[in-house]
Amino acid sequence: MQKFFHIFIILVFWSLIFTGCFNSNIELGYTLPHLPYPIAKEKALITIAGQGPEGLIVAKMCDELKIENTFRYKATVKDLEEKRSLIVVVSVSKIGLKSVDTNYELEKERIHKLIRKANEQRIPVIMLFIGGNNRWDKLNQEMIMLVAKYTNYMIAVSNNESKDFFRTQAAKNNIEFYTLVKDLERVKIPLNSAFR
Amino acid sequence: MKRKLFICLSYVFAFFLTTFIIKSFLLSFAKDIITNLERSIIATNNGLLIITVVKGIIHETLVDLPVFLLSYSFIYFYFKNSKPSIKIFHLIVITLFLYKLNRIIYQDKWELVIFVLILIFEIVLLIIFHNNKENFAANIFVLLQVNFGFNCLLLAPFLNNWGIGQRDLISGIKIGANYLIRDAILNFVSLSFFLPFTLGAIFLSILSVMYTLRLETEKREKEKEKELRIMKNFAEEAQVWQELHFLLHDLKSPLMTISGLNSLNEMQLESPQLKAYCQRINQSVETVNEMISEFLHNEKRKDISVNELIKFVRANVIVKNANPKVVFKINDNLPQININRIRMARALINIIENAIHAVSFQEDPLILIKVNSDPNGNVVFTIKDNGIGIPDENLEKIWNIRFTTKTGSGGLGLSFVKNVIESHSGTIKIYSKKGDGTQVEITLPGVKASGSDFNNRRQS
Numbered sequence: 001m002q003k004f005f006h007i008f009i010i011l012v013f014w015s016l017i018f019t020g021c022f023n024s025n026i027e028l029g030y031t032l033p034h035l036p037y038p039i040a041k042e043k044a045l046i047t048i049a050g051q052g053p054e055g056l057i058v059a060k061m062c063d064e065l066k067i068e069n070t071f072r073y074k075a076t077v078k079d080l081e082e083k084r085s086l087i088v089v090v091s092v093s094k095i096g097l098k099s100v101d102t103n104y105e106l107e108k109e110r111i112h113k114l115i116r117k118a119n120e121q122r123i124p125v126i127m128l129f130i131g132g133n134n135r136w137d138k139l140n141q142e143m144i145m146l147v148a149k150y151t152n153y154m155i156a157v158s159n160n161e162s163k164d165f166f167r168t169q170a171a172k173n174n175i176e177f178y179t180l181v182k183d184l185e186r187v188k189i190p191l192n193s194a195f196r
Numbered sequence: 197m198k199r200k201l202f203i204c205l206s207y208v209f210a211f212f213l214t215t216f217i218i219k220s221f222l223l224s225f226a227k228d229i230i231t232n233l234e235r236s237i238i239a240t241n242n243g244l245l246i247i248t249v250v251k252g253i254i255h256e257t258l259v260d261l262p263v264f265l266l267s268y269s270f271i272y273f274y275f276k277n278s279k280p281s282i283k284i285f286h287l288i289v290i291t292l293f294l295y296k297l298n299r300i301i302y303q304d305k306w307e308l309v310i311f312v313l314i315l316i317f318e319i320v321l322l323i324i325f326h327n328n329k330e331n332f333a334a335n336i337f338v339l340l341q342v343n344f345g346f347n348c349l350l351l352a353p354f355l356n357n358w359g360i361g362q363r364d365l366i367s368g369i370k371i372g373a374n375y376l377i378r379d380a381i382l383n384f385v386s387l388s389f390f391l392p393f394t395l396g397a398i399f400l401s402i403l404s405v406m407y408t409l410r411l412e413t414e415k416r417e418k419e420k421e422k423e424l425r426i427m428k429n430f431a432e433e434a435q436v437w438q439e440l441h442f443l444l445h446d447l448k449s450p451l452m453t454i455s456g457l458n459s460l461n462e463m464q465l466e467s468p469q470l471k472a473y474c475q476r477i478n479q480s481v482e483t484v485n486e487m488i489s490e491f492l493h494n495e496k497r498k499d500i501s502v503n504e505l506i507k508f509v510r511a512n513v514i515v516k517n518a519n520p521k522v523v524f525k526i527n528d529n530l531p532q533i534n535i536n537r538i539r540m541a542r543a544l545i546n547i548i549e550n551a552i553h554a555v556s557f558q559e560d561p562l563i564l565i566k567v568n569s570d571p572n573g574n575v576v577f578t579i580k581d582n583g584i585g586i587p588d589e590n591l592e593k594i595w596n597i598r599f600t601t602k603t604g605s606g607g608l609g610l611s612f613v614k615n616v617i618e619s620h621s622g623t624i625k626i627y628s629k630k631g632d633g634t635q636v637e638i639t640l641p642g643v644k645a646s647g648s649d650f651n652n653r654r655q656s
Contacts, residue, residue, distance in 0.1 A: 053368040056234050057375045094303055095364050099227040133356065134367035137305070184374050 034193035035177055039152055040085035040124045042068040042195060047075035049111045049143050051100055052091025054130050057184075058191075062087070065192045073100060074110065077117045085195075086118040088147050090129045092139040104139060108146060115150040126194050129156040130184055136162055145169060154178035155190045200274075207270050211294055214262040215301055225255055226365055233372050245378055249351050249385050252369050257347045260314075263298050264339055267291040268318055272332060280326050284319050291315055305362045310346050317342045317397075324405055334404045338397045345393030352386035353379040429596055433611060444488050451488075455481045490538040497620075499532040499643050502567050502575060508541045513548050520552055520561035520581075527568040531642030533575050535620055543616040546609045547579050547636050554583025554634060569642060577638040586628040594626065 046062065046069050048055030059071035069087070072079050080086065088111065097103055102110075118125050127147045131140060148154065148169040156166050158180045170178045179190040229251045236244035267290045275283045299306055321338060325331055350361040353370055361370060373382045455478060462474035490496050506526060533540075548563070555561030566578040586594065594610050617624045621641055628634035 053230060053233055053237070053372055056237050057372065060237060060375075093364050093368060095223075095226045096230065096368070098223060099230055131367065131371060134362060134370055184371070185377075 033179060034190045035153065035179075038193065038195050039177070040126055040194045042085070043083055044069040044085045044087050044126075044195070045075055045079055045083040046071045046087045046089065047079075047111075047114065048073060048096075049088050049090045049147055050092030050104075050107060050140065051096030051102070052089075052093035052131065052135065053096070054091035054128075054135075055089040057130065058087060058089045058128055058187075061188055061191060065188060065195075067192070067195050074102070075114060076110065077113055080114070080117055080121065080123060083123065085124050085126065086115065087126045087128060088115060088151075090127060090140060090143045090147055091131055091135060092137075092143050108143065111143070112146060115147060119150045124152045124194075125150050126153045126155070126191075127151040128187065128191070129154075129158075130187055132157040132183070133159060133161075141165065148173045148175065151175055152177075153194055155187055155194075156180050157182070157184060157187065203274060207266060211262055211266050211297070214266070215298060218258055218262065219301065222255060222258060225251070229255060229365060230368065233369055237372050237375065240376060242378065242381060245373060245376065245381060246385055248369055249373075249382055250389075252351055252365055253344065253348050253386075253389065255365060256350055256363065257344045259302060259304075260295070260298065260311075260347070261340075261343060263291060263294040264314055264318060264343060265336060267294050268321070268335070268339060269332070271322065272335070280323055283322055283326070287318060287322060288315065291318070304364055307350060307360065307363060309358060309360050310349060313346050314342060317346075321401065324401060325408075331404050331408060334400065338400050338404075341393045341397035341400070345390050345397060348386045348390040348393070350386075352383050352390075354383050433615075437615075441492060444492055447488055448485065451481050451485055455485075487538050490536055491542075493536075497534050497536050499534050500537060501532050502526060502530045505533070505535070505537065505541060505544070506565075506567070508537065509544045509548070512541065513545050513552075520555045520563050522548075522563045522565065525564070525566040530567060530569050530575055531573055531644070533620075533640050534643050535640070536616075539616045540620065543613040544577065544579075544638075546613050547638075550609065551579055551581040551583060551634070551636075554585075555581050557584070558582060570639070573642045573644060574639045575642050577640070578635060579638075580633065580635040582633045585630040585632050585634055586626070587630045591626065591628065 044062065044067060046055060046059050051073060055071065055073065059069060062069045070079070070083065092104065092107075094104075097107060115125055125147075127144070129135070129140070129144060144156075144165075151173065152175070154166065154170060154175050155178070156162070158166055159182075163180055166178060166180055169175070181187055181190070229248055232244055232248040232251065235241065236248055267287060270290060271283050271287045275286060295306075295311055318339065321335055325335055349355055350363065350366045351369060352361065353374065355361060356370070361367070370382065373379055458474050458477050458481065462471055462478075465471050465474065503526065506524065548565070551563045552561075555563060560582070562582050564578070564580045566580070568576055568578075570576055595614050596611065614624055617638055617640070623639045625637045626634060627637070
């Protein structure tokens with residue numbers, strides 16, 4: 001009887017510990033606060049997928065982090081010359097697209113060519129999505145799905161609504177490392193970790 | 197039905213036209229806003245960020261403006277005389293429809309909370325100004341303020357969790373401000389504009405309501421004053437006629453004296469010529485007595501021909517200071533009229549004397565007096581002159597007792613004329629323009645000819 005009681009106690013403790021562990025893995029959401037080792041090298045080419053203003057924000061962040069970079073609104077394959085990493089900021093803005101006299105389909109085509117070429121040249125692609133709730137719409141999700149196919153590392157500002165989406169994309173596209181953060185401030189650390 | 201369809205289609209067309217015009221203007225404006233935002237991010241410039249925020253609010257206000265203004269004005273004019281519940285129902289449907297179209301044109305998200313808030317305000321405005329058709333401009337101004345005020349909330353980051361401020365341009369500005377850690381500035385600017393504009397709109401609405409109530413009170417008071425004036429005029433007129441009656445009645449006494457003394461004289465005179473003179477004096481006194489009696493007793497009427505009346509009028513018109521050309525055109529076979537001869541003659545004499553006075557300073561004075569009958573068997577007297585005319589502002593006043601433009605006149609004339617004509621079931625109209633002469637039209641019912649009447653006339 002005592003033996004059974006001990007076994008029972010051990011089982012209870014076991015279930016408490018390991019359930020907590022598994023749950024924390026699933027419920028943590030904001031997994032991998034940063035990369036354990038850098039995957040990208042300078043000089044980075046930063047471009048925006050969708051012509052929103054977030055591209056400039058990321059460029060400024062890189063400047064603050066002293067990551068050598070070139071920022072191009074409509075970067076093309078030619079701009080990849082002498083670049084050792086590609087940062088694609090997903091931010092689809094219709095007003096932004098009109099302001100540079102392009103449209104969503106052309107933009108998708110441009111990004112697709114760029115990231116495919118980067119892949120061919122084995123240039124690591126880092127995808128950033130910092131729009132959060134404000135940019136959470138069908139067009140941005142489509143763009144994320146497109147870029148995710150060729151992404152090596154994904155950093156996204158997400159919430160409960162979008163985290164499953166990013167997890168799914170990471171799983172579907174074999175993105176080994178991805179970081180989900182709560183707000184814009186927390187993007188710098190994982191971004192820095194990609195380079196250093 | 198066709199007219200209603202035309203109005204609806206016009207409004208839809210106006211909506212599309214204004215939306216596309218505004219959209220084409222807003223594209224360059226939006227580019228400017230994005231440029232300012234990028235500059236503020238690069239330079240970490242708070243001032244530029246505030247300018248960007250304000251421009252962003254203006255941009256969003258202009259995007260939605262055609263929806264709310266056109267839907268409100270459509271309901272205001274098209275359903276002018278409908279019940280409030282019908283107006284509100286149609287306002288909601290039409291605003292929703294136009295907003296949906298607007299979102300499709302701009303291919304952007306709905307801002308449901310802001311839309312509902314503005315719509316509620318529109319409904320409140322509609323209810324408040326339901327019976328008031330003069331405050332449209334004030335209503336539109338209030339709507340403009342409300343639109344601007346509520347659109348300010350789009351840029352308040354603290355309202356993000358309520359689903360407010362999800363549109364493209366607004367999202368960009370908010371993300372930029374978030375990066376610069378300037379959410380507090382956005383909150384401050386949003387509320388700083390929202391509160392004064394919204395409160396201002398509420399106060400303006402209250403002021404408009406108070407102004408409208410005041411105008412209505414003033415209008416009612418003016419109407420009461422007008423009624424009092426009319427009643428006062430009637431009372432004065434009645435008093436004057438009463439005095440006139442007493443005066444005329446009193447004239448009979450001296451006439452009796454003249455008649456009596458004249459008869460005594462006649463009896464004592466021997467000269468046949470002097471006796472003849474006395475008889476003529478008696479006859480004249482009798483005539484005056486008859487005239488006074490006829491005048492005093494309005495109900496004393498008889499059927500007389502138009503020619504007889506005109507003859508009596510011509511004999512008694514006094515021409516002073518002018519020698520106008522007077523043309524008479526009297527149709528043949530006019531029906532007889534049943535009138536009090538003395539009164540009617542006096543009325544016509546009054547009109548003709550006014551015409552003579554009006555043409556007295558003209559180079560070529562002309563008065564045309566026409567008498568004809570109309571298809572209903574009425575007799576129409578038209579007296580037309582080429583005189584100085586009556587100014588528009590006096591045309592209504594000429595019927596008032598004591599109103600006159602002539603020096604030394606008591607101002608009783610036209611009031612008396614109207615009284616006489618209307619007591620004979622007739623009508624009088626005056627057409628006049630300053631410098632262009634005057635035309636007076638008097639219509640009197642003709643006596644309907646029966647067989648016996650016709651014979652009587654033949655015999656007389």
